[in-house]
Amino acid sequence: xxxxxxxxxxxxxxxxxxxxxxxxxxxxxxxxxxxxxxxxxxxxxxxxxxxxxxxxxxxxxxxxxxxxxxxxxxxxxxxxxxxxxxxxxxxxxxxxxxxxxxxxxxxxxxxxxxxxxxxxxxxxxxxxxxxxxxxxxxxxxxxxxxxxxxxxxxxxxxxxxxxxxxxxxxxxxxxxxxxxxxxxxxxxx
Amino acid sequence: xxxxxxxxxxxxxxxxxxxxxxxxxxxxxxxxxxxxxxxxxxxxxxxxxxxxxxxxxxxxxxxxxxxxxxxxxxxxxxxxxxxxxxxxxxxxxxxxxxxxxxxxxxxxxxxxxxxxxxxxxxxxxxxxxxxxxxxxxxxxxxxxxxxxxxxxxxxxxxxxxxxxxxxxxxxxxxxxxxxxxxxxxxxxxxxxxxxxxxxxxxxxxxxxxxxxxxxxxxxxxxxxxxxxxxxxxxxxxxxxxxxxxxxxxxxxxxxxxxxxxxxxxxxxxxxxxxxxxxxxxxxxxxxxxxxxxxxxxxxxxxxxxxxxxxxxxxxxxxxxxxxxxxxxxxxxxxxxxxxxxxxxxxxxxxxxxxxxxxxxxxxxxxxxxxxxxxxxxxxxxxxxxxxxxxxxxxxxxxxxxxxxxxxxxxxxxxxxxxxxxxxxxxxxxxxxxxxxxxxxxxxxxxxxxxxxxxxxxxxxxxxxxxxxxxxxxxxxxxxxxxxxxxxxxxxxxxxxxxxxxxxxxxxxxxxxxxxxxxxxxxxxxxxxxxxxxxxxxxxxxxxxxxxxxxxxxxxxxxxxxxxxxxxxxxxxxxxxxxxxxxxxxxxxxxxxxxxxxxxxxxxxxxxxxxxxxxxxxxxxxxxxxxxxxxxxxxxxxxxxxxxxxxxxxxxxxxxxxxxxxxxxxxxxxxxxxxxxxxxxxxxxxxxxxxxxxxxxxxxxxxxxxxxxxxxxxxxxxxxxxxxxxxxxxxxxxxxxxxxxxxxxxxxxxxxxxxxxxxxxxxxxxxxxx
Ligand code: FES
Ligand code: FES
Numbered sequence: 001x002x003x004x005x006x007x008x009x010x011x012x013x014x015x016x017x018x019x020x021x022x023x024x025x026x027x028x029x030x031x032x033x034x035x036x037x038x039x040x041x042x043x044x045x046x047x048x049x050x051x052x053x054x055x056x057x058x059x060x061x062x063x064x065x066x067x068x069x070x071x072x073x074x075x076x077x078x079x080x081x082x083x084x085x086x087x088x089x090x091x092x093x094x095x096x097x098x099x100x101x102x103x104x105x106x107x108x109x110x111x112x113x114x115x116x117x118x119x120x121x122x123x124x125x126x127x128x129x130x131x132x133x134x135x136x137x138x139x140x141x142x143x144x145x146x147x148x149x150x151x152x153x154x155x156x157x158x159x160x161x162x163x164x165x166x167x168x169x170x171x172x173x174x175x176x177x178x179x180x181x182x183x184x185x186x187x188x189x
Numbered sequence: 190x191x192x193x194x195x196x197x198x199x200x201x202x203x204x205x206x207x208x209x210x211x212x213x214x215x216x217x218x219x220x221x222x223x224x225x226x227x228x229x230x231x232x233x234x235x236x237x238x239x240x241x242x243x244x245x246x247x248x249x250x251x252x253x254x255x256x257x258x259x260x261x262x263x264x265x266x267x268x269x270x271x272x273x274x275x276x277x278x279x280x281x282x283x284x285x286x287x288x289x290x291x292x293x294x295x296x297x298x299x300x301x302x303x304x305x306x307x308x309x310x311x312x313x314x315x316x317x318x319x320x321x322x323x324x325x326x327x328x329x330x331x332x333x334x335x336x337x338x339x340x341x342x343x344x345x346x347x348x349x350x351x352x353x354x355x356x357x358x359x360x361x362x363x364x365x366x367x368x369x370x371x372x373x374x375x376x377x378x379x380x381x382x383x384x385x386x387x388x389x390x391x392x393x394x395x396x397x398x399x400x401x402x403x404x405x406x407x408x409x410x411x412x413x414x415x416x417x418x419x420x421x422x423x424x425x426x427x428x429x430x431x432x433x434x435x436x437x438x439x440x441x442x443x444x445x446x447x448x449x450x451x452x453x454x455x456x457x458x459x460x461x462x463x464x465x466x467x468x469x470x471x472x473x474x475x476x477x478x479x480x481x482x483x484x485x486x487x488x489x490x491x492x493x494x495x496x497x498x499x500x501x502x503x504x505x506x507x508x509x510x511x512x513x514x515x516x517x518x519x520x521x522x523x524x525x526x527x528x529x530x531x532x533x534x535x536x537x538x539x540x541x542x543x544x545x546x547x548x549x550x551x552x553x554x555x556x557x558x559x560x561x562x563x564x565x566x567x568x569x570x571x572x573x574x575x576x577x578x579x580x581x582x583x584x585x586x587x588x589x590x591x592x593x594x595x596x597x598x599x600x601x602x603x604x605x606x607x608x609x610x611x612x613x614x615x616x617x618x619x620x621x622x623x624x625x626x627x628x629x630x631x632x633x634x635x636x637x638x639x640x641x642x643x644x645x646x647x648x649x650x651x652x653x654x655x656x657x658x659x660x661x662x663x664x665x666x667x668x669x670x671x672x673x674x675x676x677x678x679x680x681x682x683x684x685x686x687x688x689x690x691x692x693x694x695x696x697x698x699x700x701x702x703x704x705x706x707x708x709x710x711x712x713x714x715x716x717x718x719x720x721x722x723x724x725x726x727x728x729x730x731x732x733x734x735x736x737x738x739x740x741x742x743x744x745x746x747x748x749x750x751x752x753x754x755x756x757x758x759x760x761x762x763x764x765x766x767x768x769x770x771x772x773x774x775x776x777x778x779x780x781x782x783x784x785x786x787x788x789x790x791x792x793x794x795x796x797x798x799x800x801x802x803x804x805x806x807x808x809x810x811x812x813x814x815x816x817x818x819x820x821x822x823x824x825x826x827x828x829x830x831x832x833x834x835x836x837x838x839x840x841x842x843x844x845x846x847x848x849x850x851x852x853x854x855x856x857x858x859x860x861x862x863x864x865x866x867x868x869x870x871x872x873x874x875x876x877x878x879x880x881x882x883x884x885x886x887x888x889x890x891x892x893x894x895x896x897x898x899x900x901x902x903x904x905x906x907x908x909x910x911x912x913x914x915x916x917x918x919x920x921x922x923x924x925x926x927x928x929x930x931x932x933x934x935x936x937x938x939x940x941x942x943x944x945x946x947x948x949x950x951x952x953x954x955x956x957x958x
Binding site (some may be wrong): 071169 | 201203206207208209211213214267303376377380381429433462463676841842882883884885886887889890
């Protein structure tokens with residue numbers, strides 16, 4: 001479900017450096033780039049150096065606290081946000097790439113799908129809770145995609161992200177209930 | 190009163206709605222960022238660190254090396270080990286003369302922006318004269334270490350046992366033996382290590398967010414290092430994205446971050462990235478075992494003898510020799526072993542230091558011993574379950590004190606009837622159907638196998654303090670020295686108070702490990718929170734309840750024994766209509782007329798619980814695997830765990846501890862490893878390369894919690910459950926793979942990577958020489 005798999009480090013080294021940058025001096029100064037993403041319903045002008053990752057800008061410029069990094073490498077999904085409705089690793093995207101696009105974090109999906117919290121909690125799908133925002137976003141993507149899901153496809157969806165605490169069973173169970181509530185559950189397989 | 194145990198966790202009221210108190214959520218106007226410069230070389234003499242270029246980068250607030258730091262002591266070991274002097278093996282917060290592993294902190298940069306700090310860190314020039322790295326503990330054993338002032342590479346040996354081992358082997362009808370390597374793992378909590386340290390200009394105090402596991406001990410060590418009173422530091426409650434033993438130990442970076450905040454008088458945040466986590470957060474597990482057991486013709490074990498080498502990495506970490514002590518002390522597992530010896534040598538190498546990762550020692554020793562039991566079963570012509578049952582103590586033989594000590598305390602097998610537990614476990618999971626199903630699959634040509642592992646766990650260690658109080662509004666507060674590491678400590682401790690005070694757990698506010706609230710606290714490790722902290726809370730709550738009853742009795746002119754405290758009220762059972770709210774009683778209990786001489790006013794009580802010995806519950810792991818023999822890939826297709834929990838405080842959370850542990854254990858059994866190349870450079874430097882199980886890699890995990898034998902050592906009867914799920918996973922999976930491949934030989938190592946499995950298949954099929 002998630003797009004983009006290049007590494008953050010590679011992107012920072014190859015894409016993010018302005019052309020007039022002295023390659024011997026990686027320390028800048030960086031020309032700032034203006035962009036205007038809409039984050040959780042609010043559009044805002046941000047001026048950031050072009051290499052600023054979306055995840056860092058979300059925290060720094062938009063006051064988002066739920067979107068966090070772990071691997072910074074596109075693997076774990078902790079940083080998952082919705083960009084124009086698609087789940088995206090915000091550790092692999094630069095903030096200026098979000099210019100003019102709509103970004104939604106767990107803060108927003110909790111407001112639009114308030115029932116998700118209770119379902120996660122009831123299934124004990126939360127232990128340390130560090131993976132939870134990423135999974136809430138993933139669940140919202142599943143709901144909004146509207147495709148029917150089965151036990152097998154659910155395991156695949158949950159496999160997009162890493163949880164180090166639960167052993168996944170409770171998260172799969174929470175996703176199953178969410179699918180059922182939204183009429184996406186396809187029993188027969 | 191019993192509490193509805195299936196309510197949501199208290200933590201979820203913030204974690205489920207995106208309001209976790211992770212340290213990175215702390216906002217401060219004066220926030221600056223710290224980035225560590227690390228050695229890229231495994232072993233060498235540090236010739237110089239040139240920071241000039243880095244210091245000139247705009248936005249950099251300072252670049253520091255060992256020369257800037259106080260001449261303080263190295264990072265100490267928390268737990269001494271009699272007979273072993275750790276001092277020469279301890280790590281300075283920044284390398285001074287030598288570097289001893291890739292990733293060792295050499296300097297650090299503080300800058301206004303995290304990106305700038307990272308840029309500048311790359312400009313720090315580190316000159317090192319390289320020495321050959323030492324990467325094999327067994328080969329290093331017997332040598333001395335120039336970069337540690339010439340001390341022996343062997344730090345010491347934990348040597349434990351009893352009985353006439355040599356005599357038993359002389360008499361033995363059958364001797365089985367094997368050698369086993371266990372891989373180098375790390376816990377990989379999802380949240381990387383990090384701290385945010387604020388500087389309070391009014392009080393000159395340092396406020397620390399993000400500490401975990403042992404905040405009181407860490408506070409004291411940091412204060413000593415800075416040369417300030419302990420109270421200058423305030424460790425705040427935080428949420429932490431998992432610990433599993435490795436997060437929250439004191440690391441060099443903790444000292445550096447707090448020092449930087451005090452030096453620069455600003456808020457400093459340090460967050461490692463995943464590469465740094467792989468290089469410089471505690472590693473775990475890597476051991477080489479050489480084990481043998483003696484049996485009678487009937488399959489009774491007469492002796493068990495293990496010698497192991499623990500590759501402890503470049504420095505002795507804060508746990509000291511805990512991993513070795515648990516490896517050696519618990520090697521015999523649950524069995525009746527008339528003569529026993531286990532030696533574990535701690536040997537330094539040039540890798541990251543090894544710490545305690547969930548079920549330290551037992552993941553390894555269960556694998557070695559239980560694989561040996563399967564080998565014994567093959568040799569003796571018994572089934573794997575039968576050879577175990579013949580050697581497990583029955584209810585008549587327990588409680589039994591083994592004639593040895595562990596951490597200086599007696600080892601009392603208090604978990605009841607081990608034979609009975611395994612018998613019940615076999616019936617509960619329907620083991621016959623597992624073996625039959627695997628046999629059928631094999632007759633169809635599929636490499637399916639099943640394996641079991643009988644384990645002895647342990648839980649509860651040390652002391653914990655609790656204060657329980659009721660305020661004048663009736664609010665109940667519990668303050669404890671344990672920390673939350675993401676396992677639901679708040680909820681369990683709220684239950685412990687709630688069930689005594691007759692209030693819903695949701696009405697209890699739990700303050701965990703705020704160093705301003707309590708004088709001292711133990712911390713969170715060794716599956717001890719429920720056992721030790723839970724008991725301290727339970728005892729304090731009982732005192733509060735008794736005091737509420739006594740106060741109410743005076744007002745109601747009743748006997749204290751007749752007063753019932755429930756639902757936030759106290760009333761006499763003879764006049765239940767006349768109810769006094771707890772808040773009013775708290776007010777009354779502070780009034781002079783109600784106070785006994787010297788008594789603290791109000792409804793408040795303190796209690797400390799000190800576990801005299803650990804509790805040793807039994808458990809069994811069962812695994813079914815299918816091997817793709819073309820590519821050597823193992824899939825775990827079925828998994829079950831039984832465990833004697835004593836008493837369950839919260840069913841959902843207890844199960845979650847087991848399933849989460851099993852997932853980590855399967856990762857350790859099949860994928861996880863941290864190899865180094867010949868130059869001592871770690872080959873795994875991103876999450877991409879450190880494969881952890883995903884949802885698709887795991888079956889549904891069956892958990893059967895038995896409450897047959899409440900723990901005798903604490904009033905709650907609880908036994909702790911944090912490590913039960915991981916402890917036997919390597920063993921059960923390895924035994925299942927051996928069964929799937931129908932090997933006569935043992936498997937040589939964990940994890941069972943595709944290469945290891947293919948080699949085992951090749952060896953099996955090779956014509957006998
Ligand atoms: S932090 Fe972005 S995928 Fe892991
Ligand atoms: S709950 Fe801790 S990582 Fe998922």
